[in-house]
Amino acid sequence: MTMDVSWPQPLRKDVIVAEVARLIGVEPPAMSTGSSEPRAIFLLVNDRLGLGLDERADKPGLARGIVEASGDRWLPTYESRGSTVTRDGLVAVLRAVEFFLR
Known part of the structure; x- marks a missing residue:
C-alpha cells in the first residue's frame, strides 16, 4: 500500500516515521522534542533493508544514503539546520x- 502523503493535508513527521516503521516490520521509535525525527528510524531502515550505510553518519547522511540507494536524488530541501x-x-x-x- 502506498500512502498519499499530500492529501487532504500533508502528513506529520511522526505519521511518516510510523509508516516507514510499519513497512519494514518494526515498532516506530519515539519522536524527539519538536517532532524531530529519530535517528533510529534511519538505522532500522539501513539494517532491515541491508543497505550497508555507514552507521556513524548523521541523520541527513543516513536519509540521503537511503534515498540515493533507491536511485532517487537527495534535494537540499530535504534537510535543515541542526x-x-x-x-x-x-x-x-x-x-x-x-x-x-x-
Missing part, C-alpha cells in the same frame, strides 16, 4: 522504502 531531515526528506525516505519493498 542535522534535521525535513518532512519532504522523510517522504523521500518513505518512497525509497516502498521502492525497495516492491
